[in-house]
Amino acid sequence: MTPATDTSLAAELAEHGVVVLPNFVSGNQLTHMQEAFATCLKRMRWNNFPGFEKTEQYRHMVQDVLALDQGFVDVALHPVVKTTLREYVGPNFELVEAKGWLSLPTNEDFHGWHGDAWYDQNLVEEPQREVKLALYLTDVRSGAFNYIKGTHGKIHPHLMTDAELEQYSEEEHLSAIGPAGTAILFDTTGIHRQAYPILERRHAIFLNYHDPSVPLQDEDVRYYRYHPLILNAAFLGDMTDEDRRILGFGNQTNYIRSFERQPAHEGFQNLMTSVFDSKLRFDRFRRRVMRKLARR
Numbered sequence: 165m166t167p168a169t170d171t172s173l174a175a176e177l178a179e180h181g182v183v184v185l186p187n188f189v190s191g192n193q194l195t196h197m198q199e200a201f202a203t204c205l206k207r208m209r210w211n212n213f214p215g216f217e218k219t220e221q222y223r224h225m226v227q228d229v230l231a232l233d234q235g236f237v238d239v240a241l242h243p244v245v246k247t248t249l250r251e252y253v254g255p256n257f258e259l260v261e262a263k264g265w266l267s268l269p270t271n272e273d274f275h276g277w278h279g280d281a282w283y284d285q286n287l288v289e290e291p292q293r294e295v296k297l298a299l300y301l302t303d304v305r306s307g308a309f310n311y312i313k314g315t316h317g318k319i320h321p322h323l324m325t326d327a328e329l330e331q332y333s334e335e336e337h338l339s340a341i342g343p344a345g346t347a348i349l350f351d352t353t354g355i356h357r358q359a360y361p362i363l364e365r366r367h368a369i370f371l372n373y374h375d376p377s378v379p380l381q382d383e384d385v386r387y388y389r390y391h392p393l394i395l396n397a398a399f400l401g402d403m404t405d406e407d408r409r410i411l412g413f414g415n416q417t418n419y420i421r422s423f424e425r426q427p428a429h430e431g432f433q434n435l436m437t438s439v440f441d442s443k444l445r446f447d448r449f450r451r452r453v454m455r456k457l458a459r460r
Contacts, residue, residue, distance in 0.1 A: 173244065173248045174247075177248065177295070177350075178252060179314070180338075181350060181351040181353075183248075183349045183350070185348070186346055189235065189299065193235045193238070194345050197235040198302075198367070199233075200232040201229070201233075202367070204216055205224055205266050216266070222267060222268045222274050223268070224266040226263060227394075228263065229262050229264050230393060230394065230399070234399045236369065237395075237396075239299060240262065240410075241403075245349070248349065252295065253294070253295055253373060254293070256376075257410070258376050258410055258412050258415065259393065259411055260374055260390045261393075262369070262372070263370060264369030267365065268362070269365065270360065270361065273357075276323065277355050277357045279321025279353045281321045282294060282374070282381060287379045288378065291320055291321070291353045292353075292375070292378050293374065294352045294372065295349060295351055296352050296371065297373070298347065298349075298369070298370050299369050301344055301368060302344050303364075304343075304366055305363070305364065306362055307361070308341045309339075309340040309348055310337060310356060311340070312338075312355040313337075313338055313354075314354075315332070315353075315354045316350075317354075319353075321352065352372075376417045376418055377417060385418075385420075388425060392412055392416075393411055393412055
C-alpha cells in the first residue's frame with residue numbers, strides 16, 4: 165500500500181474520523197490470513213475443537229485472531245498503523261482486542277447506527293479516543309462498513325435514534341465498498357454501522373486500539389471483553405520494545421484473576437454435556453465388543 169504520509173493519515177483521521185486504505189494487504193499474506201480465518205468458520209467452537217462463537221443470529225465470531233497467522237500480527241503492528249495511532253490516540257495506545265466475524269446474508273438491519281461504548285461514562289467526562297482497524301478478508305459489494313464523517317469525538321458513543329440521524333446528509337456518509345485486503349481506520353466514537361442488505365457472506369477482522377488506563381464500562385468488565393491478548397509464540401520472534409508494549413506485554417491493568425464468565429445457556433449446555441458423556445460411554449462399550457469379536 166502507498167498512503168500519502170502517516171502524518172496526513174492522522175490529520176485525515178482527525179478531520180473525518182475515518183480513513184480508507186485500499187490494498188492494505190495483498191498477495192500471499194492475504195491468502196494465508198483468509199485461509200486461517202476460514203478454517204475457524206468451519207465449525208462452532210466446542211470441546212477440543214477450535215472454531216467460531218455464536219451469540220446472535222447473523223454473525224459468527226472469531227476471537228483472538230492474532231493467534232491464527234503471522235499476517236494478523238504484522239497488520240496489527242504495521243508501521244503506518246503505529247505512526248498514525250501514536251499521533252492520533254497518544255503514546256500510550258495499546259491493541260486491546262483482536263477479533264473478526266462472518267456476517268451472514270440478511271435483509272435485517274441487525275447492526276444499526278452507533279458509536280462504540282467501551283469506557284465508563286460515569287467516570288469519564290469527555291469522549292475518549294479509540295481507533296479500530298477493520299480489514300476485509302473477502303470482497304465486499306454489499307453489507308459494507310458505513311461511517312458518518314465528522315461525527316467523532318463530539319458525544320459519548322451510544323446506539324443512535326432515527327431522530328438523531330436526521331441531522332446528517334447523504335454527503336457525509338462513507339460506504340467502504342472494496343475488495344479483500346481493503347482496510348479502514350476509524351474513530352469508534354463516530355457514528356457507524358454495517359450496512360444492509362448483506363447479499364454475500366462477509367469476512368472481516370477488527371483490531372481495537374485505545375489507552376488501557378481509561379476505566380472500562382461495567383458491561384465489558386463483567387464480560388472480560390478486554391482481556392490480555394491471546395498470542396502465538398511462533399509469531400513473536402521479531403519484535404521491538406514498542407511492539408511488545410502495544411501488544412500489552414506485562415500490562416495487568418485489565419487482567420482479572422480466576423475470571424469465570426456467567427453462562428448464558430447453562431441448562432442447554434448441561435444437557436449437551438450429558439448427551440456427549442453418553443456417546444463416549446457407548447463408544448467405549450462398542451470398542452470393547454469389537455475387540456472381543458476380533459479375538460474369536
